[in-house]
Amino acid sequence: MGIPRFHSILIGCGIVIAYSTVGGMRSVVLTDVVQFVILAIGIPLTLILGINHVGGWSAMIDSVPSTHFTFPGTGKTMAQFIALFLAFVFGETLVPPYVQRLFLSKKSLHTVKGTLFSGIFSFPFFAVTGFIGIVALTIKPDLDPNSAMPFVISTVLPVGLKGLVIAGVISIVMSSADSFLNSASVAITHDVVEPLRKKKMSVSRELLFVRLINLFTGVIAVIFAVKIKSILDILLYSYNFWSPIILVPLALAILGLKTDVRHFIAGAVSGALGVAIWNFVLKNPAGLDGLIIGLFCNFIVMMGYYLLGKSKERIQRSH
Numbered sequence: 001m002g003i004p005r006f007h008s009i010l011i012g013c014g015i016v017i018a019y020s021t022v023g024g025m026r027s028v029v030l031t032d033v034v035q036f037v038i039l040a041i042g043i044p045l046t047l048i049l050g051i052n053h054v055g056g057w058s059a060m061i062d063s064v065p066s067t068h069f070t071f072p073g074t075g076k077t078m079a080q081f082i083a084l085f086l087a088f089v090f091g092e093t094l095v096p097p098y099v100q101r102l103f104l105s106k107k108s109l110h111t112v113k114g115t116l117f118s119g120i121f122s123f124p125f126f127a128v129t130g131f132i133g134i135v136a137l138t139i140k141p142d143l144d145p146n147s148a149m150p151f152v153i154s155t156v157l158p159v160g161l162k163g164l165v166i167a168g169v170i171s172i173v174m175s176s177a178d179s180f181l182n183s184a185s186v187a188i189t190h191d192v193v194e195p196l197r198k199k200k201m202s203v204s205r206e207l208l209f210v211r212l213i214n215l216f217t218g219v220i221a222v223i224f225a226v227k228i229k230s231i232l233d234i235l236l237y238s239y240n241f242w243s244p245i246i247l248v249p250l251a252l253a254i255l256g257l258k259t260d261v262r263h264f265i266a267g268a269v270s271g272a273l274g275v276a277i278w279n280f281v282l283k284n285p286a287g288l289d290g291l292i293i294g295l296f297c298n299f300i301v302m303m304g305y306y307l308l309g310k311s312k313e314r315i316q317r318s319h
Contacts, residue, residue: 045161089235096180
């Protein structure tokens with residue numbers, strides 16, 4: 001929209017922080033509905049008009065360097081590709097907004113169907129999004145990859161439809177941002193603040209804490225957005241904070257494997273140390289992200305404690 005990046009971040013994040021702080025989960029779910037409609041209609045339409053703008057499918061393919069259609073991609077080895085793939089798989093697995101939505105379902109069948117259909121929908125959507133990037137590359141080869149989607153929308157769509165799709169894309173970003181903000185504020189209040197208090201909070205006091213933490217987390221998010229310019233890097237940073245510490249014990253709990261607080265702390269510390277040593281001391285050997293190493297360290301420690309506990313139980317039974 002021609003607004004400087006810094007001011008855009010302040011305006012966009014300010015709006016998200018404001019309505020998610022006041023409106024809570026209901027406001028988050030309502031924007032998700034808008035997001036899905038725009039995803040299903042506006043984004044594919046952008047690709048169709050974009051391909052037509054560059055002269056058709058053949059013209060687009062011919063104008064892009066052939067290396068862009070090779071696997072695993074330009075400048076990446078297969079090991080680096082697999083490492084990046086695993087980082088996204090583990091980084092996105094059971095993240096709080098997804099789990100929060102699963103718990104909102106009244107029946108387990110709804111949860112199963114919602115997960116299945118969203119997964120099926122993701123395949124064509126990711127393909128469409130990727131090809132919009134190819135359209136952007138065809139029109140302007142030196143374009144910043146982070147700007148590919150808004151650039152294509154502003155270039156190929158007619159007036160009116162352009163405004164609708166821009167609003168839709170903004171709602172998509174807002175929907176993701178408010179989901180994570182809401183999950184963070186609820187989790188910190190319920191799992192950190194509440195257990196540390198001697199006296200249980202009233203509902204109104206708990207709501208106040210949720211809103212204050214939502215505001216505080218949003219400010220931290222703004223700082224990250226200003227400091228880190230690559231969307232991909234921001235995602236990987238967030239995955240490194242989440243997956244090596246939380247994913248293993250969460251998965252074990254869902255699978256019914258009993259552990260205690262000491263095991264969780266030991267696993268979390270080992271996961272965090274694994275990430276820190278691999279990324280900052282060893283400097284990512286072989287292009288492998290520390291997330292995978294930290295996840296593996298956490299898994300080894302947690303499973304070690306679990307198996308040790310099971311062996312002690314067997315010894316006690318035998319006696």
